[in-house]
Amino acid sequence: MAKITYIEHSGKEHVVDVANGLTVMEGARDNNIPGIEADCGGACACSTCHVYIDKSWVERLPAKDAMEEDMLDFAYEPNAETSRLTCQIKVTDALDGLVVHLPEKQI
Template identity: 50%
Template sequence: MPKIVYKTHEGKVYEVDVPSGRSVMLGATSQGVPGIDADCGGTLSCATCHVYVAQEWAEKLPPVEEMEDELLENTACERKSNSRLSCQIDVTDELDGLVVEIPERQF
């Protein structure tokens, strides 16, 4: 089972086994990782699951699609070039070890 590494803005690290096919967001919320609010439950209608993907992983992910890009642009706090909505990142075996950082605050 792939392991996803979640880092909080305070520096706490959570290593979570997430089944392939689930989203990075669901991996966090199901294991009580703080900071990923997921207010919309992963329906791509908010940006409260915003994360920063570690640079070495950013190009291994599918590109940001239009709706995700709009939400990041219009509602995410402190968007960066490596910002993603964790509900839009499906875990695969190839993402074993993926590192994401949780922003200090969500929208």
């Protein structure tokens, strides 16, 4: 289990426990975190679970695959370094303490 901090664009923080094996997107959905819409349900077919990874965590996550890179082109104000789709990040104990920042909106 990992404790993940989701920070809304307004600055409001939500710290939740997310079970191993779920995705960061599922953790947000299951805990009613506003700002992650996840329209495609985690199929990497939209960009509505886009977040900015806290810079201290960017290098600690698995690399983006080509499909995620392509879908990020459709996200609201993507950042080449910190943008990720939360449906593509599987939770493990190694993610304990992960901090993600939500964009102003999802598109």
